[in-house]
Amino acid sequence: MGRPAIPAEAFDHGDPRRYRRGCRCTTCKAGVTATVRRQRYLRATGRGATVSPQRAARHIELLRSLGMSDKEIQAESGVCQNVFYRIIGQRSEIRRDSETRILAVKPRQIDAPRSGIHLAGRGTILRLRALAADGWPAVHLGERCGKHKQFIVHLQNSDPDTTVVRRWVADYVAALSQQLAGQRPEDHGVPTHIAERIRKTAADKGWAGTAYWDPDDYDNPDFTPAVEDTTPRRQVIAENAHWLxxxxxxxxxxxxxxxxxxxxxVDHALREHPEYGLEVAA
Structure with missing residues (x-):
């Protein structure tokens, strides 16, 4: 099922797109006539009606880097979603007027929550790794963030020291981490065998669960969770249970x-390691 057609009323009188959708008022006729004459002039002077999307794509990337969302850029430029993402993909030439509309959007810094500005990806990546170490599958994390599981897997396996992410991605993941920290995936519909498999995979990669982190530690490049590969897991659990x-x-x-x-x-771990057997409550 395709997208619904954009009605003529979505465009101003004089816009050729309104004329193409059935409006035959004098202003729209004049607008489409002017467009046709301009196209003829461009062809006669050796300039076609279409251009490479590279300049427009670079401008979009600049606007994104300053924090503007795709929807904001589309709204200000008047370029529809299909054309917008065709420009970004640089799959084919675009109409010259589409390039003009994109280039007319003035760059400005937007540093607001949920914006598209780039941030260091360290905290986002380590939060997603910690959730995996707790047993949360990428497909569940992706559904909660509104992203595909491959996007989550890609971030989890990215370099925390060089990767950058959009601010809205960082905000969503931080909120998700706070919401799920310390919770068992099995209590939220994740099958036990899948959660255990995810935990084992994360442990093999040396990823520490959410219990090893305070919220501010994820973004601290000088912090390393106190998890030693040579330490038996039950001893680690006993030590951390004692501390908690x-x-x-x-x-x-x-x-x-x-x-x-x-x-x-926890009971077994504390029995095996009585040195951590402090009892607060059974």
């Missing part, structure tokens, strides 16, 4: 939720 119960006055059930494991796993 001591500093946050949590019982074992709440501690297990924060660590992304079952309460029985």
């Amino acid at each position: 119960m001591r500093t946050n006055n949590l019982d074992r059930f709440a501690t297990a939720q924060r660590l992304g494991v079952h309460k029985s796993y």
